[in-house]
Amino acid sequence: MKNNKVSYYLQKFSILIVLIVMFIACSLLSPYFLKANNLMNIARQLCVGILIAYGEMILIVSGFLDLSVGSVLALAGVMAVSAYKSTGSMPVAILAALAVGVLCNLFNAFFVGNFNVPAFIATLGMQQVARGIALYYTGGANILQLGKFVNIGQGMLGVLPIPVIIVIIITVIVWYLFNQTRYGRSLYAIGGNRKAAEASGINSLKSIYISYAINGLLAGMAGVIFMARNNAGLPNGAVGYEMTGLTAVIVGGTSFTGGVGTVMGTIAGAFIIGFLENIMNLIGVNSYIQSVIEGMIIVLAVAFDIRSKNKKSSKVIMVSDDGEEKKTP
Amino acid sequence: MVAAPMAVHADEGETYDVCFVARASADTFAAWLTDSMQKAAAEYDNINLTCVSGEADDNEMATQLENCITKEYDLVIVQSNNNAAQAPYVKELVDAGIPVITTNPTTHQCDLDGETGDEAVDNAVLAGTGTVDADPVEQASRGALRAVEEVPENANVVVLRGPSGNYHAEKRREAWDTYFFSERPDVKILYEDYANWNNDEALALMETWVQGGTHIDAIISMNDNMAAGAIEAIRNNTDYVAEDGTPNFLAYGVDGTAQGCLLIKEGLLTATALQNAEEIANLNMEYAEKVLTGEMDVTEVNDFVEAPEINAENVDEYIQIYIENGEIAADGTLAE
Numbered sequence: 001m002k003n004n005k006v007s008y009y010l011q012k013f014s015i016l017i018v019l020i021v022m023f024i025a026c027s028l029l030s031p032y033f034l035k036a037n038n039l040m041n042i043a044r045q046l047c048v049g050i051l052i053a054y055g056e057m058i059l060i061v062s063g064f065l066d067l068s069v070g071s072v073l074a075l076a077g078v079m080a081v082s083a084y085k086s087t088g089s090m091p092v093a094i095l096a097a098l099a100v101g102v103l104c105n106l107f108n109a110f111f112v113g114n115f116n117v118p119a120f121i122a123t124l125g126m127q128q129v130a131r132g133i134a135l136y137y138t139g140g141a142n143i144l145q146l147g148k149f150v151n152i153g154q155g156m157l158g159v160l161p162i163p164v165i166i167v168i169i170i171t172v173i174v175w176y177l178f179n180q181t182r183y184g185r186s187l188y189a190i191g192g193n194r195k196a197a198e199a200s201g202i203n204s205l206k207s208i209y210i211s212y213a214i215n216g217l218l219a220g221m222a223g224v225i226f227m228a229r230n231n232a233g234l235p236n237g238a239v240g241y242e243m244t245g246l247t248a249v250i251v252g253g254t255s256f257t258g259g260v261g262t263v264m265g266t267i268a269g270a271f272i273i274g275f276l277e278n279i280m281n282l283i284g285v286n287s288y289i290q291s292v293i294e295g296m297i298i299v300l301a302v303a304f305d306i307r308s309k310n311k312k313s314s315k316v317i318m319v320s321d322d323g324e325e326k327k328t329p
Numbered sequence: 330m331v332a333a334p335m336a337v338h339a340d341e342g343e344t345y346d347v348c349f350v351a352r353a354s355a356d357t358f359a360a361w362l363t364d365s366m367q368k369a370a371a372e373y374d375n376i377n378l379t380c381v382s383g384e385a386d387d388n389e390m391a392t393q394l395e396n397c398i399t400k401e402y403d404l405v406i407v408q409s410n411n412n413a414a415q416a417p418y419v420k421e422l423v424d425a426g427i428p429v430i431t432t433n434p435t436t437h438q439c440d441l442d443g444e445t446g447d448e449a450v451d452n453a454v455l456a457g458t459g460t461v462d463a464d465p466v467e468q469a470s471r472g473a474l475r476a477v478e479e480v481p482e483n484a485n486v487v488v489l490r491g492p493s494g495n496y497h498a499e500k501r502r503e504a505w506d507t508y509f510f511s512e513r514p515d516v517k518i519l520y521e522d523y524a525n526w527n528n529d530e531a532l533a534l535m536e537t538w539v540q541g542g543t544h545i546d547a548i549i550s551m552n553d554n555m556a557a558g559a560i561e562a563i564r565n566n567t568d569y570v571a572e573d574g575t576p577n578f579l580a581y582g583v584d585g586t587a588q589g590c591l592l593i594k595e596g597l598l599t600a601t602a603l604q605n606a607e608e609i610a611n612l613n614m615e616y617a618e619k620v621l622t623g624e625m626d627v628t629e630v631n632d633f634v635e636a637p638e639i640n641a642e643n644v645d646e647y648i649q650i651y652i653e654n655g656e657i658a659a660d661g662t663l664a665e
Contacts, residue, residue, distance in 0.1 A: 031542075038540040045533060132354075140360020142528070142554075144588050145658055154565060230528050231561050232588065236356060237529050281537035287522045287530075288493070 015253050015268045022272055026279040033279060040161065046274045047163040048073075048229070048238075050267065051222040052245030053252075054174045055215035057266045060249055062187040062211055063194060063258035064112060064119040068104065068126035069219050070241035074234065075134040076100040077223030081233035082137075084149045093149065094224055101220025102213050104130055109212035113205045127242075134235040143233030153228025163225045170221070175263045183210060191258025247294065248273055251301045273297075344375050345403040345621045349613075350393045352410040353385035356526065357554055358584060358606060359408065362433065365610035366406070373618055385492075387414040394418035397427065404428045404617050404627075409436055412496045416440035416455060423457035428620050428627035432613055433604075434496035435460040459620070459630025461612045463604045465497040465583075469504035469551070471602035471638040472581030476547065477512045479579055479599065484546035487538055488521035489531050489555040498526075501551045501583055509549075519543055524555045531558030539563055548580040553589030553601050556582035560597045570597070585639045585647060587656040593644040602636040603647070609634055 026033045052069050059065050080097035084090065104126055111122040155162040178184040189197035190204050198204050227233050252269025254261030273294070280290045349366045351359045363380050370378035379402075383390030390410050397405045398421060405422055407429060409415040419436050422429045436458060439451040454460050480486065488505070491498025510516065520538045524531035531550070539545060539562065550556035560580055563569035570576050576597055582589050585603030592598035616630040639647050651657040 032540050035540060035542075038537075041536050041540055045536060135354050135360065139364055140354055140357065141364075141656065142357055142586075142588055144591060144656070226529070229561070230532055230558065231564075232528060232557070234528055236360075236527075239527075277533075278537055281520075281522075281534060282541060284520055287524075287534075 015251075015265050015272075019268045019272055019275075022275050026275050029279055030282040032282055038278070038282075040164075042271075042274045042278050043164050044161045044229075045278075046270050047161075047167045048222045048226050048241070049244045049248060049274070050167050050270045051170065051218045051225070052241055053248035053266050053270050054170065054263070055218040056242070056245040057249045057252075057254050057261050057263070058174075058178075058187065058211050058214055059119070060246075060254050060256060061191045061258060061261040062207060063191040064208065064211070065123065065246070066105070066108065066212070066215055067120065067123040067242050068108065068130055069123075069215070069222075069245060070238040071127045071130035071134065072101055072104045072216065072219045073223040073226060073238045073241060074236070075104065075130040075137075075223070076220040077227035077237065078134050078138055078143060078233040078235050080220075080224045081143045081146060081149060081227050084146070085143070088147075090149065090152065094152075094221070097220035097224045098217050099220070101216035101218070101223065103216070105212035105216030105219070106209065108215075109209045112212070113208040131235075138233065138235040140235060142235070146228070146231055146233070150228045150231050153225045154231075163229070166221065166225065170218070171263065171267065177214075178263055183207065187211065188259055191260075193259075244273075247298050250298060344377050345617075346377050346379065346400075347404045347406065347617055347621075348397050348400070348402045349378060349380045349406045350390065350397065350408065351380060351382045352390070352408045354382040356385065357586065358433075358526075358552070358604070361586075361606040362408065362610060365607045366613065368607075369610040369614040373614060376614065376618060376621075378614075383410050385410050387411050390415050391418050394422060397422060398425045402427060404430070404621055406430045406432055406613050406617065407436065408433050409496070411494050412436055412440040413494070419455060419458065423455075429458045430461060430613055430616060430620075430627065430630055431455065431458055432461045433463060433609055434465070435462045454628075454631065457628060459616065459627040461609055461616060461630065461632050461634075463609065463634050463636055465500035466504040466507075467633075468583045468602040468604060468636040469501035470508045471636060472549075472583065472600050473505050473508035475600050475638075475640075476509050476549070476579070476581060480509075480513065480516060480547050483515050483517070485517050485519040485543050486547040486549055487519055487535070487545050487559070489524045489534070489548065489550040489559060490522065491551045491555075492525045493523060498551055505549060519545060524550075524558065526552050526554055528554045528558035528561075531555035532562050535559035535562035539566065539569070544568065544577075546578060548578065550580065550582045553582035553584040553586045553592075553598070556580050556598055556601075557588050557592060560592060564597070585637075587648075587651040590639060590644050590647045590651060591657065593639060593641060594648060596641070600638055600640040602638055604636065605634055 032038055055069060056066060076097040079100045080093040083096035084093035108123050108126050111117040112119050152162055157165055186202045186207050189202055190207055194204055226238055248270035249266050251272055252265035254265060351363045353359045366380060367378060370376050381393045383393055387410055395418065405427055407419055412434060416436055419429055419431060420441060436455045437451065438453045438455050441455060444451050490502055522534055524534055548556060548559045550559060569578050579599045580597065581599055582601040585601050589598055589601045612632055619625045620627045648657060652659050
């Protein structure tokens with residue numbers, strides 16, 4: 001009985017255990033890892049990735065995904081920069097980015113929800129479209145001289161970087177949406193079994209639109225922070241960032257087949273990847289080798305996910321942040 | 330045996346179809362070059378220019394080059410993504426009788442046959458083609474020669490590299506070995522990594538490297554875009570930039586982009602070397618027309634643009650050029 005309990009907690013908190021082990025290992029590998037500046041640096045570097053990961057998590061839990069997020073982020077970011085340069089207003093710039101993010105994702109939702117185009121294909125198309133528009137709009141050149149726009153990516157509020165504060169606020173909102181609302185519960189149900197969810201009265205089309213719209217808001221905000229951090233509107237920026245988001249989500253325990261995933265797991269996944277990248281850079285591992293190591297970790301994480309799911313029995317159809325498991329009768 | 334490319338001589342009033350195959354559209358310099366090619370071609374009534382992009386993908390580059398044969402262009406200008414990967418397809422164009430100018434970078438015979446160790450053979454342009462390029466060694470040597478004098482004794486430096494296998498990336502790095510590191514054995518490379526020409530990748534690398542505890546005395550970057558990313562990582566760090574804006578480090582780039590010039594003006598980038606896309610484009614179009622009208626053979630096209638150094642003393646004249654072409658706002662701040 002006691003063994004079962006230990007096993008239950010080990011399984012439930014496995015990702016946090018991995019994170020703690022990783023943290024200890026990193027602090028042993030480099031004396032600079034534990035410096036406050038470095039830890040703050042990791043948090044700042046992860047902001048864009050975490051926002052993207054939340055969007056991917058919402059979609060993957062409900063059985064979809066977004067391969068266009070890097071391009072949409074770049075398009076939203078350059079539009080925000082452009083709006084700021086035209087108006088000098090930060091709220092207008094943010095609104096422009098959010099609007100672009102939502103608009104692109106409503107197209108994704110339209111094709112995925114109304115035409116049943118696989119999310120992989122629909123968002124792959126949007127990846128090309130959004131990048132193309134960003135490059136066409138800027139002529140492929142970086143937009144420079146951003147003025148105070150950079151504060152949202154580089155500024156501090158007290159002891160915390162502004163982007164970290166933004167991500168903390170968004171984390172609370174996403175956690176609330178996921179765990180305390182009917183919409184959040186519907187995501188798990190749709191991801192677990194869409195037809196069964198529809199039969200039980202859930203409007204899956206509406207959920208798809210809302211999920212992609214939220215993903216768009218997150219991509220838009222990530223675009224603003226990304227450009228501000230780089231002090232330039234980079235139409236060619238964030239290439240491949242969809243993989244950054246997906247990696248954090250998968251490593252964080254979200255199942256690629258839908259129905260399983262948590263906000264805390266995604267944060268843990270993002271920090272595991274962040275610690276890994278940070279320590280590899282600190283000890284001077286070549287970036288190409290870093291890719292090899294990161295790739296291997298994704299495959300291992302998915303293999304672990306599949307294996308543990310098979311073990312745990314197919315009866316569990318959803319696991320949320322509060323640890324609640326819904327089982328089929 | 331290489332077939333001699335045949336120039337198509339059109340009758341008066343007839344136009345020539347020319348294709349520019351750029352290495353990528355999501356690349357600041359390639360985008361600048363593409364834009365400049367279009368502007369340069371607009372000056373010629375008898376040239377119809379089509380621009381396509383290989384999207385930094387060798388397979389896509391191959392497809393685009395094969396399409397050029399299918400579409401029977403009168404002349405093709407190729408900006409390779411990876412010289413060795415594109416060389417066989419460039420040769421296919423030559424074999425199909427289409428005049429080819431390779432540009433930024435030049436495609437060499439050794440890209441097709443492999444290096445022999447004989448410099449004269451290895452530096453020869455691919456048989457049957459012409460070239461308009463900038464010399465990456467000359468470009469990088471501008472900063473490297475300065476750095477020999479400027480970098481403090483026993484300095485710690487970091488090196489940001491362009492994509493592995495890219496001719497300009499590799500040659501610029503070699504130039505730093507030849508002109509700087511061999512002259513300054515006291516200098517230690519603290520970190521070196523590929524940021525693939527990208528601002529954001531360089532930013533992330535530099536953010537972590539500065540946590541290593543050792544002061545970085547100089548940033549040696551193979552282009553301005555990566556230098557800009559690295560500088561952004563330490564712009565607000567008082568160990569590197571004093572409150573009055575005085576930097577406590579040196580930084581070297583290549584390309585002389587608008588962003589690079591603004592950083593020199595701020596005092597954060599020490600020097601760069603201009604790689605002028607407009608000049609490269611103008612020369613390409615000038616030679617293309619001469620080849621197409623039979624004034625010269627494509628194999629006679631062999632021109633390299635100069636790489637003037639841009640530094641604090643002369644940066645204003647380059648900023649003025651960027652203000653005139655609209656890339657930099659005259660007030661230096663907000664206008665687009």
